[in-house]
Amino acid sequence: MTHLLPMTTxxxxxxxxxxxxxxxxxxxxDFLIKVGEFSRQLLKKVRISGSVYVNxxxxxxxxxLEIEDEVKxxxxxxxxxxVIPRQGPLSILFEDEDVLVIDKPPGIPVVPPFNKQEPSIASYLLDEYKRREYPCTVHVVTRLDRETSGLMLVSKHAYSHMLLTKKLDEVSREYVALVQGCFHEKEGLIDEPIARAEDSIxxxxxxxxxxxxxxxxxLEKQGQDFSRVRFKLLTGRTHQIRVHMAFKGYPLAGDTLYGARALEGKQGQALHCDRLCFLHPWTKEKMRFVSEPPKDWDTYA
Structure with missing residues (x-):
């Protein structure tokens, strides 16, 4: 389902x-540093270009400050x-004044890597922000690869982004993937260091x-040609799931960059972020979201 940002932005x-x-x-x-958890950089920006009110x-x-003062x-x-704003669809599962949770489709980058005019989640959001005269840029908290689908977290302003990135290790994500081959291990931990390949950027x-x-x-479902596997990242390296599964000899289905066969009618790896959990940066409420993987996966495993 496609949602637009609310008119109350x-x-x-x-x-x-x-x-x-x-x-x-x-x-x-000192109050803003202690209670508001402001970084000195953000405090400097507020001092130069923002404003502070007491009562x-x-x-x-x-x-x-005195007891019971109101600080704004x-x-x-x-x-x-x-990044150039572009009109496009956004599937927004949750939005308030601080965060957005987006269900990203495969085949679109979160932020365009080279051509800043290329359609992206960021360009769609910027177009919405521009139309609503919302005075912020896009702050991505959890990024997904172009062909990876599923849940991603976006901060709606710099203060929210600062609070979330301070505690990024408390933002929990789980993924499901189709892997090539009959995967035999029920569960386990891959503990292997990852580096950039010498012959590729x-x-x-x-x-x-x-x-x-x-x-x-x-392991969620074992098949002869493909299996469905769930992953939880304990670190956040680029292409981490894709690299680790290729290392084990079970590359993600369709992931030709890491040695898998292409899937007919599909482009890129079959990887989906289906669970997202984080502590709301302002309300401190525990937030949990779920997204179903693409339906056509059922034909494989």
Whole structure:
């Protein structure tokens, strides 16, 4: 299902806090660092281009706070970057003022790698932001490869992005994939370092000098020609699942970059992010989302 962003998208991004007893006497600057978890870089941007209010009156960051004061930060308008906005469909499973959860189809990049005019999830979002006069750029938290489908998390502004990336290890994703061959192991851990392949700027490989990489796997359905396997990443390397499964001799179905046969009528690897779990950066609520893999997988395994 295709959704458009709600008409209530605000024309400015702001956050408000109430000063509790333990923070009375703090300067606004120290309060925002301690309670708001602001980075010094974001605080500098607010100081230069944003604004801060205490009880409705504009204030400076050095000013002291009293118990029960209301602190409001209006964040500066963000630079959009080089990606060209383009109108296109977006399947949005969840949206509020801080985050978006998108169900990405295969065959489209999240951000165009070279040609900034190429259609992408980022260009579609930028077009929506532009039409709604939303003053932010696209902040991708969890990226997917062009041919990988499924759930991805996007921050709607720099503050949300900063909070989520600080605790990126708490953002949990699971994937399902079709792998080529009759996979025999019920479950296990692949613990093999991954590095860039010497003869390619795209391809990765298992190598002793690579970065530590760990992938948990669980067999879901065994077939003669293809099997369905679930994965949970303990690290986040480029092409990690694809590289680790090719290393084991069971490349992802359709993943010709890593030695698999092409699937008739399909392009790229059969990989889908079907589960996403994260702590909401503002409400601190545990958020869980599920997405079914493509229906045509059932014809394989």
């Amino acid at each position: 605000p024309s400015e991004v702001s956050k408000t806090w109430r000063v509790h007893e333990e923070y009375g006497g703090f300067s606004i600057r 409705g009156k504009m204030a400076e960051l050095w000013q002291p 930060v209006v964040f500066p308008k963000e630079e959009r970057g080089a 795209i391809k990765r490989t298992v190598a002793e000098n690579g970065k530590p990489s760990q992938t948990k796997f669980y």
